[in-house]
Amino acid sequence: MAAGEVVLWEADDKSMRMVPRLQRMGVTAGLLCLLGLLMWSASHATWALYAGALYLLGEIAHWAWDRRRLVEAHIVPGEADGPARLRLRRVGGRITEHDAHRVARVLVIYDNVHNLARLRLSLRGRPLLFGRPGLPPALTTWQQACPRAQVDDRSAHWGMPGVPD
Template identity: 65%
Template sequence: MAVSEDLLWDAADKSTRTIPRLRRVAVVAGCLGLFGLAMWMGPDNRWAACAAAAYVLVEIAHWAWDRRRLVEARIVTGEPDGRARLRLRHAGGRITEHDPHQVARVLIIHDNVVDSAKLRLRLRGERQFFGRPGRSPALATWRETCPRAAVNDRNAWWGMPGIPD
Protein backbone atom coordinates (compact mmCIF):
# COMPACT_ATOMS: atom_id res chain seq x y z
CA MET A 1 0.00 0.00 0.00
CA ALA A 2 1.29 3.43 -0.87
CA VAL A 3 2.09 5.54 2.16
CA SER A 4 2.59 8.93 0.55
CA GLU A 5 0.03 11.09 -1.20
CA ASP A 6 0.15 9.82 -4.79
CA LEU A 7 -1.80 11.13 -7.74
CA LEU A 8 -3.42 8.13 -9.42
CA TRP A 9 -5.59 9.89 -12.04
CA ASP A 10 -5.49 13.43 -13.36
CA ALA A 11 -7.89 14.63 -16.05
CA ALA A 12 -6.77 17.08 -18.68
CA ASP A 13 -9.91 19.24 -18.32
CA LYS A 14 -11.19 19.88 -14.80
CA SER A 15 -13.67 22.66 -15.58
CA THR A 16 -17.45 22.36 -15.34
CA ARG A 17 -17.86 23.38 -19.02
CA THR A 18 -20.87 25.58 -18.27
CA ILE A 19 -20.27 28.44 -20.71
CA PRO A 20 -19.78 26.26 -23.84
CA ARG A 21 -22.86 24.24 -22.91
CA LEU A 22 -25.01 27.39 -22.48
CA ARG A 23 -23.68 28.78 -25.75
CA ARG A 24 -24.52 25.53 -27.55
CA VAL A 25 -28.06 25.46 -26.10
CA ALA A 26 -28.65 29.10 -27.08
CA VAL A 27 -27.46 28.59 -30.66
CA VAL A 28 -29.54 25.45 -31.21
CA ALA A 29 -32.63 26.98 -29.58
CA GLY A 30 -32.24 30.13 -31.70
CA CYS A 31 -31.82 28.15 -34.93
CA LEU A 32 -34.82 25.95 -34.17
CA GLY A 33 -36.85 29.02 -33.22
CA LEU A 34 -36.00 30.81 -36.47
CA PHE A 35 -36.74 27.71 -38.49
CA GLY A 36 -40.03 27.28 -36.62
CA LEU A 37 -40.96 30.90 -37.38
CA ALA A 38 -40.10 30.38 -41.03
CA MET A 39 -42.35 27.34 -41.09
CA TRP A 40 -45.14 29.13 -39.17
CA MET A 41 -47.31 29.29 -42.22
CA GLY A 42 -46.99 25.53 -42.71
CA PRO A 43 -49.63 23.07 -41.52
CA ASP A 44 -47.59 21.46 -38.73
CA ASN A 45 -44.81 23.17 -36.81
CA ARG A 46 -44.97 21.23 -33.54
CA TRP A 47 -41.89 19.28 -34.55
CA ALA A 48 -39.70 22.35 -33.94
CA ALA A 49 -40.92 22.68 -30.35
CA CYS A 50 -40.54 18.93 -29.79
CA ALA A 51 -37.02 18.95 -31.24
CA ALA A 52 -36.00 21.88 -29.03
CA ALA A 53 -37.48 20.23 -25.91
CA ALA A 54 -35.74 16.92 -26.71
CA TYR A 55 -32.42 18.69 -27.22
CA VAL A 56 -32.72 20.53 -23.90
CA LEU A 57 -33.53 17.25 -22.11
CA VAL A 58 -30.52 15.53 -23.66
CA GLU A 59 -28.29 18.45 -22.69
CA ILE A 60 -29.56 18.32 -19.07
CA ALA A 61 -28.94 14.56 -18.90
CA HIS A 62 -25.40 15.00 -20.25
CA TRP A 63 -24.73 17.79 -17.76
CA ALA A 64 -25.89 15.60 -14.84
CA TRP A 65 -23.73 12.70 -16.04
CA ASP A 66 -20.69 14.90 -16.65
CA ARG A 67 -20.81 16.37 -13.14
CA ARG A 68 -20.25 12.89 -11.67
CA ARG A 69 -17.20 12.10 -13.80
CA LEU A 70 -13.84 11.85 -12.05
CA VAL A 71 -11.22 14.51 -12.63
CA GLU A 72 -8.77 13.39 -9.96
CA ALA A 73 -8.02 10.28 -7.94
CA ARG A 74 -5.32 10.16 -5.31
CA ILE A 75 -4.30 8.02 -2.39
CA VAL A 76 -3.99 9.91 0.89
CA THR A 77 -2.98 8.96 4.40
CA GLY A 78 -4.90 10.89 6.98
CA GLU A 79 -6.09 8.23 9.36
CA PRO A 80 -4.52 7.99 12.83
CA ASP A 81 -3.82 4.30 12.28
CA GLY A 82 -1.95 5.08 9.05
CA ARG A 83 -4.44 3.45 6.67
CA ALA A 84 -4.58 5.03 3.24
CA ARG A 85 -7.82 6.28 1.67
CA LEU A 86 -8.73 6.70 -1.97
CA ARG A 87 -9.88 10.29 -2.53
CA LEU A 88 -11.97 10.87 -5.67
CA ARG A 89 -12.74 14.38 -6.92
CA HIS A 90 -15.65 14.75 -9.32
CA ALA A 91 -16.15 17.39 -12.02
CA GLY A 92 -19.01 18.96 -10.04
CA GLY A 93 -16.66 19.61 -7.10
CA ARG A 94 -17.78 16.75 -4.84
CA ILE A 95 -15.00 14.84 -3.06
CA THR A 96 -15.54 11.30 -1.80
CA GLU A 97 -13.21 9.00 0.11
CA HIS A 98 -13.20 5.22 -0.16
CA ASP A 99 -11.21 2.29 1.18
CA PRO A 100 -8.70 1.11 -1.47
CA HIS A 101 -9.52 -2.51 -0.59
CA GLN A 102 -13.09 -1.90 -1.85
CA VAL A 103 -11.92 -1.21 -5.40
CA ALA A 104 -13.00 -4.15 -7.56
CA ARG A 105 -11.79 -3.09 -11.01
CA VAL A 106 -9.62 -0.43 -12.61
CA LEU A 107 -9.64 -0.21 -16.40
CA ILE A 108 -7.54 2.28 -18.35
CA ILE A 109 -8.63 2.74 -21.99
CA HIS A 110 -5.88 4.21 -24.18
CA ASP A 111 -6.98 6.36 -27.11
CA ASN A 112 -5.54 5.22 -30.46
CA VAL A 113 -5.56 8.65 -32.06
CA VAL A 114 -4.69 11.14 -29.30
CA ASP A 115 -2.20 10.51 -26.51
CA SER A 116 -4.80 10.28 -23.74
CA ALA A 117 -6.65 7.68 -21.71
CA LYS A 118 -9.98 7.20 -19.94
CA LEU A 119 -10.55 5.67 -16.52
CA ARG A 120 -13.25 3.18 -15.49
CA LEU A 121 -13.31 2.51 -11.74
CA ARG A 122 -15.68 0.08 -10.04
CA LEU A 123 -16.06 -0.26 -6.28
CA ARG A 124 -17.47 -3.37 -4.64
CA GLY A 125 -21.21 -3.02 -4.12
CA GLU A 126 -21.38 0.42 -5.75
CA ARG A 127 -21.77 1.89 -9.19
CA GLN A 128 -19.03 2.46 -11.70
CA PHE A 129 -17.14 5.75 -11.88
CA PHE A 130 -16.04 7.23 -15.20
CA GLY A 131 -13.03 9.52 -15.54
CA ARG A 132 -12.60 12.38 -17.94
CA PRO A 133 -9.80 11.90 -20.47
CA GLY A 134 -6.31 12.48 -19.12
CA ARG A 135 -2.76 11.21 -19.33
CA SER A 136 -2.13 7.48 -19.02
CA PRO A 137 -1.29 6.64 -15.41
CA ALA A 138 1.18 4.03 -14.20
CA LEU A 139 -0.62 0.74 -13.67
CA ALA A 140 1.93 -0.35 -11.07
CA THR A 141 0.79 2.44 -8.76
CA TRP A 142 -2.85 1.32 -9.09
CA ARG A 143 -1.84 -2.31 -8.42
CA GLU A 144 0.13 -1.31 -5.34
CA THR A 145 -2.59 0.98 -4.02
CA CYS A 146 -5.57 -1.32 -4.67
CA PRO A 147 -4.30 -4.86 -4.04
CA ARG A 148 -7.69 -6.58 -4.43
CA ALA A 149 -8.58 -4.85 -7.70
CA ALA A 150 -8.31 -6.23 -11.20
CA VAL A 151 -6.12 -3.57 -12.82
CA ASN A 152 -6.05 -3.73 -16.64
CA ASP A 153 -5.57 -1.52 -19.63
CA ARG A 154 -6.59 -1.83 -23.26
CA ASN A 155 -6.65 0.17 -26.46
CA ALA A 156 -9.82 1.83 -27.65
CA TRP A 157 -11.98 -0.14 -30.06
CA TRP A 158 -11.79 2.38 -32.87
CA GLY A 159 -8.70 2.68 -35.05
CA MET A 160 -6.63 5.37 -36.61
CA PRO A 161 -8.49 7.21 -39.36
CA GLY A 162 -7.04 7.13 -42.83
CA ILE A 163 -5.68 4.57 -45.22
CA PRO A 164 -4.61 1.26 -43.64
CA ASP A 165 -1.13 -0.14 -44.27
Protein backbone atom coordinates (compact mmCIF):
# COMPACT_ATOMS: atom_id res chain seq x y z
CA MET A 1 0.00 0.00 0.00
CA ALA A 2 1.42 3.37 -1.04
CA ALA A 3 1.68 6.34 1.28
CA GLY A 4 -1.58 8.25 1.58
CA GLU A 5 -3.83 5.30 0.73
CA VAL A 6 -6.80 4.66 2.99
CA VAL A 7 -8.29 1.16 3.10
CA LEU A 8 -12.06 1.28 2.59
CA TRP A 9 -12.73 -2.43 2.04
CA GLU A 10 -10.64 -5.54 2.44
CA ALA A 11 -11.96 -9.08 2.00
CA ASP A 12 -10.97 -11.95 4.25
CA ASP A 13 -10.19 -14.31 1.37
CA LYS A 14 -8.46 -12.77 -1.65
CA SER A 15 -7.51 -15.98 -3.44
CA MET A 16 -9.05 -17.43 -6.61
CA ARG A 17 -10.06 -20.62 -4.70
CA MET A 18 -9.06 -22.81 -7.64
CA VAL A 19 -7.93 -25.90 -5.70
CA PRO A 20 -11.29 -26.46 -3.90
CA ARG A 21 -13.15 -25.73 -7.14
CA LEU A 22 -11.07 -28.26 -9.10
CA GLN A 23 -11.47 -30.86 -6.33
CA ARG A 24 -15.24 -30.34 -6.29
CA MET A 25 -15.41 -30.64 -10.08
CA GLY A 26 -13.27 -33.81 -10.06
CA VAL A 27 -15.35 -35.53 -7.39
CA THR A 28 -18.61 -34.59 -9.14
CA ALA A 29 -17.31 -35.80 -12.52
CA GLY A 30 -16.13 -39.07 -10.97
CA LEU A 31 -19.47 -39.72 -9.28
CA LEU A 32 -21.42 -38.91 -12.44
CA CYS A 33 -19.19 -41.25 -14.47
CA LEU A 34 -19.62 -44.02 -11.92
CA LEU A 35 -23.41 -43.60 -11.87
CA GLY A 36 -23.46 -43.40 -15.67
CA LEU A 37 -21.53 -46.67 -15.94
CA LEU A 38 -23.86 -48.36 -13.45
CA MET A 39 -26.90 -47.20 -15.40
CA TRP A 40 -25.36 -48.01 -18.81
CA SER A 41 -26.80 -51.55 -18.86
CA ALA A 42 -30.37 -50.18 -18.87
CA SER A 43 -29.32 -47.58 -21.48
CA HIS A 44 -30.51 -44.70 -19.28
CA ALA A 45 -27.09 -43.10 -18.95
CA THR A 46 -27.78 -39.94 -20.96
CA TRP A 47 -29.03 -38.17 -17.82
CA ALA A 48 -25.48 -38.40 -16.43
CA LEU A 49 -24.13 -36.57 -19.48
CA TYR A 50 -26.78 -33.86 -19.20
CA ALA A 51 -26.24 -33.48 -15.46
CA GLY A 52 -22.48 -33.23 -15.97
CA ALA A 53 -22.86 -30.61 -18.70
CA LEU A 54 -25.27 -28.54 -16.59
CA TYR A 55 -22.98 -28.75 -13.57
CA LEU A 56 -20.00 -27.69 -15.67
CA LEU A 57 -21.89 -24.70 -17.09
CA GLY A 58 -22.97 -23.69 -13.60
CA GLU A 59 -19.42 -23.95 -12.27
CA ILE A 60 -18.07 -21.86 -15.16
CA ALA A 61 -20.74 -19.19 -14.59
CA HIS A 62 -19.92 -19.05 -10.86
CA TRP A 63 -16.20 -18.79 -11.61
CA ALA A 64 -16.78 -15.92 -14.06
CA TRP A 65 -18.98 -14.09 -11.54
CA ASP A 66 -16.54 -14.69 -8.68
CA ARG A 67 -13.59 -13.27 -10.66
CA ARG A 68 -15.38 -9.91 -10.85
CA ARG A 69 -15.98 -9.59 -7.10
CA LEU A 70 -14.10 -6.92 -5.14
CA VAL A 71 -11.43 -7.86 -2.63
CA GLU A 72 -9.97 -4.41 -1.94
CA ALA A 73 -11.09 -0.82 -2.16
CA HIS A 74 -8.65 2.00 -1.42
CA ILE A 75 -8.90 5.75 -1.69
CA VAL A 76 -5.68 7.21 -3.11
CA PRO A 77 -4.74 10.86 -3.48
CA GLY A 78 -5.05 12.26 -6.99
CA GLU A 79 -2.14 13.33 -9.14
CA ALA A 80 -0.88 16.89 -8.71
CA ASP A 81 -3.36 17.70 -5.92
CA GLY A 82 -6.25 16.52 -8.06
CA PRO A 83 -9.38 14.80 -6.75
CA ALA A 84 -9.04 11.57 -4.82
CA ARG A 85 -9.32 8.32 -6.77
CA LEU A 86 -11.03 5.09 -5.75
CA ARG A 87 -8.81 2.08 -6.51
CA LEU A 88 -10.69 -1.23 -6.76
CA ARG A 89 -9.02 -4.64 -6.97
CA ARG A 90 -10.96 -7.71 -8.06
CA VAL A 91 -10.39 -11.40 -7.37
CA GLY A 92 -8.94 -11.93 -10.85
CA GLY A 93 -6.25 -9.32 -10.14
CA ARG A 94 -7.69 -6.51 -12.25
CA ILE A 95 -7.20 -3.05 -10.72
CA THR A 96 -9.32 -0.11 -11.81
CA GLU A 97 -9.36 3.49 -10.67
CA HIS A 98 -12.45 5.66 -10.57
CA ASP A 99 -13.24 9.20 -9.50
CA ALA A 100 -14.50 9.13 -5.90
CA HIS A 101 -17.37 11.45 -6.88
CA ARG A 102 -18.76 8.79 -9.28
CA VAL A 103 -19.73 6.52 -6.38
CA ALA A 104 -23.54 6.60 -6.18
CA ARG A 105 -24.24 4.19 -3.32
CA VAL A 106 -22.35 2.14 -0.77
CA LEU A 107 -24.29 -0.58 1.04
CA VAL A 108 -22.67 -2.64 3.77
CA ILE A 109 -24.65 -5.74 4.80
CA TYR A 110 -23.71 -7.04 8.23
CA ASP A 111 -23.78 -10.80 8.78
CA ASN A 112 -24.96 -11.41 12.32
CA VAL A 113 -23.72 -15.01 12.33
CA HIS A 114 -20.05 -14.81 11.28
CA ASN A 115 -19.15 -11.19 12.24
CA LEU A 116 -18.44 -10.38 8.59
CA ALA A 117 -19.91 -7.87 6.19
CA ARG A 118 -20.61 -7.80 2.45
CA LEU A 119 -20.18 -4.78 0.22
CA ARG A 120 -22.47 -3.55 -2.57
CA LEU A 121 -20.91 -0.67 -4.47
CA SER A 122 -22.73 1.28 -7.15
CA LEU A 123 -20.85 3.61 -9.50
CA ARG A 124 -22.66 6.00 -11.82
CA GLY A 125 -22.83 4.49 -15.30
CA ARG A 126 -21.54 1.07 -14.17
CA PRO A 127 -23.21 -2.17 -13.05
CA LEU A 128 -23.44 -3.01 -9.36
CA LEU A 129 -20.19 -4.32 -7.86
CA PHE A 130 -20.18 -7.03 -5.20
CA GLY A 131 -17.48 -7.51 -2.58
CA ARG A 132 -16.37 -10.74 -0.99
CA PRO A 133 -17.08 -11.02 2.74
CA GLY A 134 -14.70 -9.08 4.95
CA LEU A 135 -14.45 -7.28 8.25
CA PRO A 136 -17.05 -4.55 8.69
CA PRO A 137 -15.64 -1.19 7.56
CA ALA A 138 -16.17 2.17 9.20
CA LEU A 139 -18.98 3.97 7.38
CA THR A 140 -17.56 7.38 8.28
CA THR A 141 -14.49 6.58 6.20
CA TRP A 142 -16.71 5.84 3.19
CA GLN A 143 -18.66 9.07 3.80
CA GLN A 144 -15.47 11.13 3.92
CA ALA A 145 -13.92 9.42 0.89
CA CYS A 146 -17.07 9.57 -1.28
CA PRO A 147 -19.00 12.70 -0.25
CA ARG A 148 -21.69 12.41 -2.96
CA ALA A 149 -22.47 8.76 -2.24
CA GLN A 150 -25.41 7.44 -0.29
CA VAL A 151 -23.75 5.34 2.42
CA ASP A 152 -26.03 2.83 4.16
CA ASP A 153 -25.79 -0.29 6.21
CA ARG A 154 -28.26 -2.99 7.15
CA SER A 155 -28.39 -6.36 8.84
CA ALA A 156 -28.65 -9.54 6.84
CA HIS A 157 -32.06 -11.10 6.26
CA TRP A 158 -31.20 -14.38 7.95
CA GLY A 159 -31.24 -14.79 11.72
CA MET A 160 -29.08 -16.42 14.30
CA PRO A 161 -28.97 -20.20 14.29
CA GLY A 162 -30.49 -22.04 17.21
CA VAL A 163 -33.49 -21.53 19.38
CA PRO A 164 -34.76 -17.95 19.59
CA ASP A 165 -35.10 -16.31 23.00
